[in-house]
Amino acid sequence: MELRSSHWYAGTDRNASIHRAWMRRGVPGSAFEGRPQIAIANTASDLTPCNRHLSEVAQSVRDGVYEAGGIPLEMPVVSLGETNVRPTAMLWRNMAAMATEELLRANPVDGVVLLGGCDKTIPALLMAAASVDLPAVVVPGGPMLTGTFRGQPLGCGTDTWRLSEEVRAGTMSQAAFLDSERAMIRSRGHCNTMGTASTMGLLAEALGTTVPGVAGTPAPDSRLLEAAHTTGMLAVELVETDRRPSTLLTRASFHNAVVALAAIGGSTNAVVHLLAIAGRLGVELTLDDVDAIGSRVPALVDLQPAGRFLMEDLHRAGGFLAVLREVEDLLDPTARTVLGTRLVEHLRGAEVHDREVIRTRSAPLLAEGGIAVLRGNLAPDGAIIKPAAASPHLLRHRGKAVVFESIEDFRARVDDPDLEVDADSVMVLRGCGPKGYPGMPEVANMPLPTKLLEQGVRDVVRICDGRMSGTAYGTVVLHVAPEAAAGGPLARVRTGDWVELDVPGRRLHLDVDDDELAQRAPSPASAAAYAAPRRGWERLYVDHVQQADTGADLDFLVGSSGPEVSRESH
Ligand code: FES
Ligand code: MG
Numbered sequence: 001m002e003l004r005s006s007h008w009y010a011g012t013d014r015n016a017s018i019h020r021a022w023m024r025r026g027v028p029g030s031a032f033e034g035r036p037q038i039a040i041a042n043t044a045s046d047l048t049p050c051n052r053h054l055s056e057v058a059q060s061v062r063d064g065v066y067e068a069g070g071i072p073l074e075m076p077v078v079s080l081g082e083t084n085v086r087p088t089a090m091l092w093r094n095m096a097a098m099a100t101e102e103l104l105r106a107n108p109v110d111g112v113v114l115l116g117g118c119d120k121t122i123p124a125l126l127m128a129a130a131s132v133d134l135p136a137v138v139v140p141g142g143p144m145l146t147g148t149f150r151g152q153p154l155g156c157g158t159d160t161w162r163l164s165e166e167v168r169a170g171t172m173s174q175a176a177f178l179d180s181e182r183a184m185i186r187s188r189g190h191c192n193t194m195g196t197a198s199t200m201g202l203l204a205e206a207l208g209t210t211v212p213g214v215a216g217t218p219a220p221d222s223r224l225l226e227a228a229h230t231t232g233m234l235a236v237e238l239v240e241t242d243r244r245p246s247t248l249l250t251r252a253s254f255h256n257a258v259v260a261l262a263a264i265g266g267s268t269n270a271v272v273h274l275l276a277i278a279g280r281l282g283v284e285l286t287l288d289d290v291d292a293i294g295s296r297v298p299a300l301v302d303l304q305p306a307g308r309f310l311m312e313d314l315h316r317a318g319g320f321l322a323v324l325r326e327v328e329d330l331l332d333p334t335a336r337t338v339l340g341t342r343l344v345e346h347l348r349g350a351e352v353h354d355r356e357v358i359r360t361r362s363a364p365l366l367a368e369g370g371i372a373v374l375r376g377n378l379a380p381d382g383a384i385i386k387p388a389a390a391s392p393h394l395l396r397h398r399g400k401a402v403v404f405e406s407i408e409d410f411r412a413r414v415d416d417p418d419l420e421v422d423a424d425s426v427m428v429l430r431g432c433g434p435k436g437y438p439g440m441p442e443v444a445n446m447p448l449p450t451k452l453l454e455q456g457v458r459d460v461v462r463i464c465d466g467r468m469s470g471t472a473y474g475t476v477v478l479h480v481a482p483e484a485a486a487g488g489p490l491a492r493v494r495t496g497d498w499v500e501l502d503v504p505g506r507r508l509h510l511d512v513d514d515d516e517l518a519q520r521a522p523s524p525a526s527a528a529a530y531a532a533p534r535r536g537w538e539r540l541y542v543d544h545v546q547q548a549d550t551g552a553d554l555d556f557l558v559g560s561s562g563p564e565v566s567r568e569s570h
Contacts, residue, residue, distance in 0.1 A: 005037040008108035036070040036239040039109040043121040048081035050118035050190035060225040064232020080120045091439025093120040100128035111239040117141025119196040123273035130280035135238035140201030142219035143311035144189030155304035156191035157471025169453040189219025192310040194303040196470035199266035206260035208337035212346035252332035262297035262370030265306040267470025275551030291373035299369025305473040306388040317357035321350035374508040381481035381549045390475040391459040395503040399426040406431045426499040432466030433483020434545040445472040479548035491522035
């Protein structure tokens, strides 16, 4: 087998000598004699608190790579902390993916171990690995342990939304709310709810890109380091057997990820990420597939935001493979894992130890747990909703639109006592799509007007071209495509229009006839919300980003680059 890295290191010419000489620094000469060079793409960063511990995980990966005869090479990559990064980490997902892809292509590496955790990091790493198509394996950084506050467990994100609404409703003091802040993050690791980070860690396993059984292991658990060590060893084997994303990730893998997404009651963000990863591989996966494959799969995992428990409970209850075992008949048995095995082979030994956390098929958390895809004259290219996070009484609803032109407009008016809004209203927020914001932020789960909260209302139908946090809940229609800033009909809705939501019928309809709708000028405000960045990544992004229904990737990043770079640097 000829290693890719030998194109740098093998031979006696000047350039090979340069490549070796600068890399020696105490490394034995054998390092350049046919040993697989394994990059460890590490998203550890002090500014990505959920991933900060990954440098310790990387150390275990290194040990494993050495043990198997490879050379580990830690490679810091663009890291995105969901809670800090403005205007939204999603603006930078494609940048992180592109930078990682190019770094892998540019350097003498034969394979890569991907270390991610916080929301965008695993998707970006998988998009990169898919495009460069080098042997790759993920170690999900794992969730944090459960923090408690006043005797009750605290769910990251979910309880922040809930408690802040309690303050606005007047049922919790500001001081108590601030006190909860110190208890929220108990340990290293990512959010402990079934938010986007947990979801994508588990889906990396459903796709077959992790050592089976590792996903969901809490970040402080010693077993994570053991799995990282094993993964380092495996990375060397992947190179030796030439197991690459293009040979591993098939439509069957994505089928299984979509089934898993429903069974775990996972984040809506997973839909955009799965579509984008599939796009990098040329695997056919559409929004309609997500509905057809996943929407009728029961949600079995009773975790916040859809249910009660947290990730530590899921791990204790048997973990992700035990969940998959419950839906084994719905999985595609042909899909493979990085081990070369079939995913379903790993379900045999999986057992459920707590039926409160992992439900049975006969008594699921929700009979139809998957993401539903809606269409209609308001969303010709589709929109999504997570019924598991919605209020059952609102899944079929007709109400009058209350339109907000931007998140700023929303914040300025939501608590205006004269705002005409009631429990039947449909709150519409536009200008929050990929181009409009730009970056497609998590603002769709608009906080309710205080006057409704005071009346005891806890949910109304909301519609937006943006996303919502995977930890959020509510009857929220998301990812409306095309977005208002790209000329979608959402730009033509007016306050007072009747809107019909019919989730069982998969319909989102604006009760305005076609001619009138066509004649209406799009709201100038939503055109203005189409920010026109002058320079840099944002400029590139708004010019090239695609809509949510195909994964919001950049048009020129879809597909594969491959690992070959033939030109030398000197
Ligand atoms: Fe990082 Fe939630 S903020 S995973
Ligand atoms: Mg998030």
